[in-house]
Amino acid sequence: MGKILICLALGLLCLDLAECRNFKIDTEKVEYSAINCRKHSAVLTDFGGKGDGKTSNTDAFKAAIANLSKVSSDGGALLVVPPGKWLTGSFDLISYFTLYIHKDAVLLASQEESDYPLIDPLPSYGRGRDAAGKRDVIIEYLTIIAPVDSPNTDGINPDSCTNTRIRDSFVVSGDDCIAVKSGWDEYGIKFGKPTQHLSIKRFTCISPDSAVIALGSEMSGGIQDVRAEEIYALNSQSGVRIKTAPGRGAYVKDIYVRNLNFDTIKYVFWMTGAYGSHPDDGYDPNALPQVTNINFKDVFAKNVTYVGDLSGIQGDPFTGICISNVTAEVATKKKSVNLYENAKKKVKLPWNCTDIGGVSSRVSPTPCDLLPEKQVDCAFPGDTLPIDTVVLKTCSVGV
Template structure:
């Protein structure tokens, strides 16, 4: 069977995916999904008050000093505020920052730990027990107002400042957020309601945002109901996000999954995302502010990603890409009921570039468009953008794609007098929901294709011998080695 022949290696069958997805969406508030590929902590016996005697776990760094949130007055009843407890615990462990001091680990035991935003420190691990839930407070007064990002010039939702993210930090080195599939719950419903009613004065905070930081490792957690974006590393490098499950109602506003923003050397793998916006969105600043800041996102690996997002993309590049996006490698991607497989979003005024993008091995079911490129994305921070700042889109490769139940194969819209170039599409089969005279819509794009069904538009019919390129050289982020670490419960608990 031709469709079966074209399936790329190692991708799960659609019947199993459809069944698991429907079960997940029907119980979206229940923590049921887990990425099994990532190592889980081996927890010891319960210590009597939610603390465990000890356990082993895998991380990029081990810590010499440990503490439990209960040591600092933490109460896991879901009602008592633990904001002060988190602040005190991080402050205490910050004395061990730096490799010479051995670093510190904060253990969050089983329970529901209500808190406002708090920041992490360097050489630090935040570890959640499998039955631990960090709950973002719904008291908006506990969310501090912080400055907008310099590469954006304003908040994403509103002009001016923004609410702090629930878990944050800046200018850090060696930060780990992990657990035995514990949960971080942003309790975002009230934020979404206020956003829809235009009742917020500032931009919503994110679930996790780390800025100007190096060596970030986020793994083995479930993130649910974020006020907006879930994981937002920005101006940072050497980042691994692995074994993360992200859940939000599919119509919740802007609940993007993972958004590396002006970041280099990023690895995203073995993640399951159900959201109301893009599952992974790579960004680098907005119009004149991003051009001025000039920090690209580059050298990014995405693999073994599963996505459900009926109104957005599985992988998006932009729309805020004014610092540039380059060298993105995505493979073994599975999605169902998503608006598009890969989407490039840019516009006149963005400037910079999206280039050297490689995607292979996608298995997609129920899509509006498999491929979507937009050169007229009209969202701007203000009217001060440069109309001569024309973005360059070049070197885009898609290969080994199987898509079923699709409305239109592709919608590719470049910029007049500045076409998107170097597009390569090979070994792609798209099964449309019904026969269409124009299964491909193409304007201002140039490229080549081979072994593609249905036949692409004329501007993509240049001769192509063999598959589209995909880099074979490993990136340094793939060379990171992980260690088996251990935690022992402090004797005074």
């Protein structure tokens, strides 16, 4: 199974090869981490890259990755992005590959529309190239910063991925910081590739208009066994949000979340069964999603607008919701002296619940009646996911 590693390096790597060949370490050594120490290596500058913040490096990235792909299965490949500001459009990564970004290297998104060519969608979204999803993905020490007023700037999107690990990363986004997906309506149902065994830990997000972690709405291949812990959010719209609708089919189940700390957030808990955009008219409105076994525990949030807005689907409720050990401090607003205007304003309740079922324990403010108080400690698995047993090796190169 192919493995991809994305990491932010702590030391400068300067390699002296231009043709993806082996090299000898004959000067100072610098260490880096990888799934396996890569046999073949190259530096972006070997392919014409310029880190001046002005020159486009789209072609350099594509040339480097195309060159490294020829030998990636022969001991793996490493591409080093050295210090500098590297302007680039989109490019694809490959398997058995480490993208090594120096701590003083910044990838700048090109503002040229031509740097983002349209590609056929995956078959799980309607048509296009056959793809089985990614074979073990590790993302660590990654910083992504997008304008918070720019839509559709998701940070990290695991889509139809099995065994994915996200660690120690920071995203500023105008959309979801992490968006978990697996295909859209009838196409995703037919393709049937879930996102599963996803591990997220020590993750920080700023997203004023969207979620820290979103599950869906395109989840028609299924989402299962997601484990998120030690999550921090500042000035974000929602925490872990579930988005689905009739026509999606499949499931979102076995979701385990703990140790959340939010400062200034609109919704601590947000689930909706009415996120209803569709790729075309061919979807089956009777393909109802199953949302069950959703667990949240050990949550602290301050400056909160709404604690929970949980809305399932009529006739297809979201079940098995468990929320325990939660303190949410609802923001207070200055009262207007205009009594007439105050009387017209609708009172905002901290919780809204429809078509859901579950329990709560030690939650403040008190949840809705559909989450009755029980003496429970919501589940978090005691076993270890296979991707979390992967130990990165310490490797070294000459500089």
